[in-house]
Amino acid sequence: RTPPLRSGIGQQGENQATFPPRANIHAAIRDAMEASCKPFVVVCDKCDKILSDSTAFVTVDNRRGILIVNSGSNLTESGEIVRETTDAGESEYKHVSCSKCHARVGHSFTRTCAQNADLKDKICFQINLVNPS
Numbered sequence: 001r002t003p004p005l006r007s008g009i010g011q012q013g014e015n016q017a018t019f020p021p022r023a024n025i026h027a028a029i030r031d032a033m034e035a036s037c038k039p040f041v042v043v044c045d046k047c048d049k050i051l052s053d054s055t056a057f058v059t060v061d062n063r064r065g066i067l068i069v070n071s072g073s074n075l076t077e078s079g080e081i082v083r084e085t086t087d088a089g090e091s092e093y094k095h096v097s098c099s100k101c102h103a104r105v106g107h108s109f110t111r112t113c114a115q116n117a118d119l120k121d122k123i124c125f126q127i128n129l130v131n132p133s
Contacts, residue, residue, distance in 0.1 A: 040132045042067065042125060047101035049074050051130060058122060066106065066124040067132065074099045075123070077108060087113045096123060105129045 042052040052072040060067050077094045084091035090113035096106045106125040109116065 042069065042072075042130050042132050044074075044098040044101060044103060044105055045129050045131055046103040047098060048131075049098050049100040051075060051098065051105060051125070052123065056123075060127070061124075064124070065127050067127055067130065068119065069123050069125065072096075072123045075105070076102070081110060082107070084109075084116070087115055091116045091119075093124075096125075103129065 039054045040057075041050045041054070043050055051074055052069045056069040056071045058068040058070060076097045076099045078097070079094070081092045081094060083089040084093065090111075091109055092111040093107040093109045095104050096108050097104050104126075106123060106129065108123050109119045109121070112120045
């Protein structure tokens with residue numbers, strides 16, 4: 001298994017890179033995933049349970065600090081619907097947690113405004129709560 005993409009961690013060698021400090025880790029993750037032909041998995045930062053993989057990858061949104069995928073596994077959705085505060089409550093989502101350790105790892109939008117339409121029915125992992133590896 002390849003090492004997780006964490007701040008300052010990485011092996012130098014053919015097709016591998018050393019990753020920058022935490023401030024630039026979102027860009028490093030996006031660049032590594034988009035440029036790489038190697039498959040990857042997304043794991044829970046707390047327990048290393050596999051939550052998704054490269055076949056479901058959509059993109060990384062640095063502004064929001066999320067890794068967006070079409071599908072996942074070993075996830076539990078909360079029953080509570082939360083209104084997004086950044087768009088006057090037009091979008092709603094449910095928290096998504098790891099089914100093994102119950103750590104919150106992101107959210108899944110159930111309703112979106114036009115601005116967030118790209119997130120509807122996607123899993124949005126908080127980058128600081130998961131590790132692509």
